[in-house]
Amino acid sequence: MTDDDLRARLRNADPAAGLAPLPPERVTRLLEDSMTNDLDPSPAGTADPAAPVSPREAERGPVPRRRARTARRLAFAAAGLVVGVAAVAVGAALRSPDDSGPDVRPAILVVTRIVAGGGAAKCVQPSAATLAAAPLAFAGTVDEIAGGTAVLKVTHLYAGTGTDVVEVAQSDGNSEALIGATAFEPGRAYLVAATDGRAMVCGYSGLATPELQALYDAAF
Amino acid sequence: MVNTQARRARFEEFAAPLIEPLRRFLARRTDPETAQDVLSETLLVCWRRLDDVPDERLPWAYGVARHCLANAERAQRRQHRLLARIRAIDPPSEVAAEVAEPPDERLHTALGRLRPLDAEIVRLWAWEDLGPTEIAATTGLSANAVSIRLHRARGRLREELRKLGDGAGHDVPEEGRRL
Numbered sequence: 001m002t003d004d005d006l007r008a009r010l011r012n013a014d015p016a017a018g019l020a021p022l023p024p025e026r027v028t029r030l031l032e033d034s035m036t037n038d039l040d041p042s043p044a045g046t047a048d049p050a051a052p053v054s055p056r057e058a059e060r061g062p063v064p065r066r067r068a069r070t071a072r073r074l075a076f077a078a079a080g081l082v083v084g085v086a087a088v089a090v091g092a093a094l095r096s097p098d099d100s101g102p103d104v105r106p107a108i109l110v111v112t113r114i115v116a117g118g119g120a121a122k123c124v125q126p127s128a129a130t131l132a133a134a135p136l137a138f139a140g141t142v143d144e145i146a147g148g149t150a151v152l153k154v155t156h157l158y159a160g161t162g163t164d165v166v167e168v169a170q171s172d173g174n175s176e177a178l179i180g181a182t183a184f185e186p187g188r189a190y191l192v193a194a195t196d197g198r199a200m201v202c203g204y205s206g207l208a209t210p211e212l213q214a215l216y217d218a219a220f
Numbered sequence: 221m222v223n224t225q226a227r228r229a230r231f232e233e234f235a236a237p238l239i240e241p242l243r244r245f246l247a248r249r250t251d252p253e254t255a256q257d258v259l260s261e262t263l264l265v266c267w268r269r270l271d272d273v274p275d276e277r278l279p280w281a282y283g284v285a286r287h288c289l290a291n292a293e294r295a296q297r298r299q300h301r302l303l304a305r306i307r308a309i310d311p312p313s314e315v316a317a318e319v320a321e322p323p324d325e326r327l328h329t330a331l332g333r334l335r336p337l338d339a340e341i342v343r344l345w346a347w348e349d350l351g352p353t354e355i356a357a358t359t360g361l362s363a364n365a366v367s368i369r370l371h372r373a374r375g376r377l378r379e380e381l382r383k384l385g386d387g388a389g390h391d392v393p394e395e396g397r398r399l
Contacts, residue, residue, distance in 0.1 A: 001378050007345070007346045009324065010342070010343075011346060012324060013327045013328065014248065015247055016245075016247040016347070019244055022240070027236060030260065033260065034235070034260070034263035034264045035228055035267055
């Protein structure tokens with residue numbers, strides 16, 4: 001039996017062969033848990049590769065769960081999602097002309113379509129000044145998620161030409177950097193900004209948390 | 221704040237591509253529940269030690285996972301000893317084992333007869349597809365030592381397979397199964 005034969009046989013017996021990949025939202029949560037569950041990262045112990053982690057460090061106890069914090073910080077920035085605005089106001093769905101009255105829905109539905117693109121985001125601290133320069137910024141609620149596309153109904157437009165609906169479509173999702181693109185959840189409110197045809201990530205777009213709302217309030 | 225944001229971004233970029241390899245690494249070595257716990261622990265350690273990450277990211281992360289798994293198994297052994305004492309006092313009714321048969325039991329048996337570190341080097345070579353330098357980064361051995369041990373361990377594995385009475389890719393039903 002050659003080395004190659006032996007390796008082939010071992011691979012045939014790989015216990016992980018049938019392991020299905022985690023859904024992106026689980027990956028996002030795992031990453032988020034690691035960051036939010038450890039608010040005081042300890043400095044380096046030893047840099048010796050022979051001891052990647054000291055037993056004491058690895059025994060610092062089970063990972064505590066703080067779901068609320070996790071949920072607040074999910075979203076785009078968490079995952080290096082880069083979103084490109086593919087087309088602005090591409091669709092118009094006319095409502096019937098006799099449909100008048102105090103309907104909260106606009107007469108003309110302008111749809112902005114946003115498509116997720118690849119590439120890892122480089123994050124810097126979000127500033128109100130930068131956000132204020134965004135040509136498109138809005139608050140919206142996820143109406144539905146269908147076929148990998150999150151449909152957000154715009155509840156407040158901070159900047160940009162009138163749009164009523166923004167569709168965020170995850171691209172093929174073959175890039176690791178896209179993990180988190182499905183962090184949109186129906187019924188939840190988000191704040192999203194886009195500039196130069198790309199959504200601003202890394203603290204500029206995400207779940208409408210009080211922190212993010214404060215940033216938007218400061219900017220606009 | 222700046223540091224936190226940058227650190228978070230760095231961690232996401234670093235850890236996201238490692239999750240699937242780490243899951244497979246753990247699935248090959250422990251039960252699903254332990255694998256899940258150890259994955260969380262491993263990521264937490266990666267987050268804490270983000271500033272120490274060398275260029276060889278994946279082997280390093282495997283090394284972290286190895287240590288976390290070893291710790292988890294130590295804790296489990298303590299628990300099992302306690303359970304064994306409880307069972308002796310209050311034996312449970314027989315329940316069919318739900319553990320799936322490995323696809324090539326003879327191979328797993330042979331692997332189990334190697335010294336633990338040698339078996340691990342073989343696994344890292346075959347399943348994680350690591351070269352001697354990467355296995356060295358994972359295990360803390362020197363690359364030279366890994367090369368020697370890997371060579372010997374493969375020979376030993378072949379020998380054990382022969383003793384168990386089969387050849388390559390040949391999985392006939394076993395007589396006198398030991399496990």
